[in-house]
Amino acid sequence: MSQSNFSTLNLSPALLKNLVTLDYHAMTPVQAEALPAILAGKDVIAQAQTGSGKTAAFALGLLQKLKVKRFRIQSLVLCPTRELADQVAKEIRKLGRAVHNIKVLTLCGGAPLGPQIGSLEHGAHIVVGTPGRIEDHLGKGTLSLGEVNLLILDEADRMLEMGFQSQLDTIIASLTQQRQTLMFSATFPESIKKIAQQIMHQPVSVNVASTHDNSTIKQHLFMADNDGHRLQVLRLLLQHYQPQSAVVFCNTKIETQMLADELSDYGYSTMALHGDLEQRDRDQTLVRFVNKSISILVATDVAARGLDIESLDAVINYQIAREIEVHVHRVGRTGRAGKQGIALTIITEKEKFKLARLEAYLQQKINVERLPAMNLLDKAVYQPAMLTLQIDGGKKQKLRPGDILGGLTGVNGISGKQVGKIQIFANKAYVAVAREVAQYAMRKIADGKLKGRNFRVRII
Helix, strand or coil: CCCCCCCHCCCHHHHHHHHHHHHCCCCCCCHHHHHHHHHHHCECCCCCCCCCHHHHHHHHHHHCCCCCCCCCCCCCEEECCCHHHHHHHHHHHHHCCCCCCCCCCECCCCCCCHHHHHHHCCCCCCEECHHHHHHHHHCCCCCCCCCCEEEEEEEEHHHHHHHHHHHHHHHHCCCCCEEEEEEEECCCCCCHHHHHHHHHCCCEEEEECCCCCCCCCCEEECCCCCCHHHHHHHEEEHHHHHCCCCEEEECHHHHHHHHHHHHHHHCCEEEEEECCCCCHHHHHHHHHHHCCCCCCCEEEEEHCCCCCCCEEEEEECCCCCCCCHHHHHHHHHCHHHHHEEEEEEEEEEEEEHHHHHHHHHHCCCCCCECCCHHHHHCCCCCCCCCCEEEEECHHHCCCCCHHHHHHHHHHCCCHHHHHEEEEEECCEEEEEEEEHHHHHHHHHHHHHHEEEECCEEEEC
């Protein structure tokens, strides 16, 4: 039996059985290296990229350690963004679904405190949250972490970059020292090493090389004459490759919003993702990008961390990242799970020193390629195949994906193949439909009934 099989681990029969039903058999490198130490109760500090399977690594350790009959908060997972926290909580629930009565609670900013306080009053085993909101609850006395025996810092480098140092200090001070601590990060600057020394006890170090290689990610480099020429180069690349799902990385929030606005003015299906957006706008932007009714997401590194996006066709670096490790992390977002992906990077002459540092880091030469033909800019701007319908009803109205699918594909409805991703929130639901039938699909929902009642619907 392969030593990389989950069945070789000291996991409960219920967890192992569930892993089989999920078709989880062979461990990823970070899981194979980290899980034995995690299950042995040791502190672990792991460097691994997004998409490497790190969430399952700490989630399995957390679930194995959990005492379900003891209805107290035993594990705390801290994440830099709400999107990552939601993704982590979903993975924990999925991996733990064979263990009855596990309660996972998500506590993040951007949501009202009242319902969270109500949920805390009913208790939980596991809390996943952002540092700011966890600190809020500690300050109000609505959250007690005195019995937490496992602390997990996910994407620790981004939490520090986003200015959460003081919140982390407050949270860690509220925990018992007799705990296990796990830290996962894509990069390990000095600030991370320092905090690890302060809060961890003889940690086991795990450093997993990127799971992506040149066979799945093709890297291309293009030269702009100057910063003013950069936008034209980007438009040429978009027209040439026409990615249906691309993230364009900028180094600042201001650049991100300006570039998204400029691309929109040229007719591209584009939205921005950065830290200055209201949570409602962030949620809607991500819904539309994930369901492929937006082709281009212009984002900062911090905002894009933790995005769970399948089949990302391209990553475009509008500039090389300030830190080379961050640049490599960007590239690793495409070409996942053996699928093909491309990474396009735009530089100017004055940025060649960054290119030299990148080549030294990768230990390979990256050649500048010829720009696509200028006449591509005369052609119509390509559009995504899908549009998104927003339905003014969600989980609280008992709507389920099957209700929406049935409403769209019932008598005289559209084809199931013309329906894309369906996402349901508390009071809203979103469904992607093929662009050519969007108006008809909207009328089908508006004139019909879901759960025996009418719902307002619009194209966003």
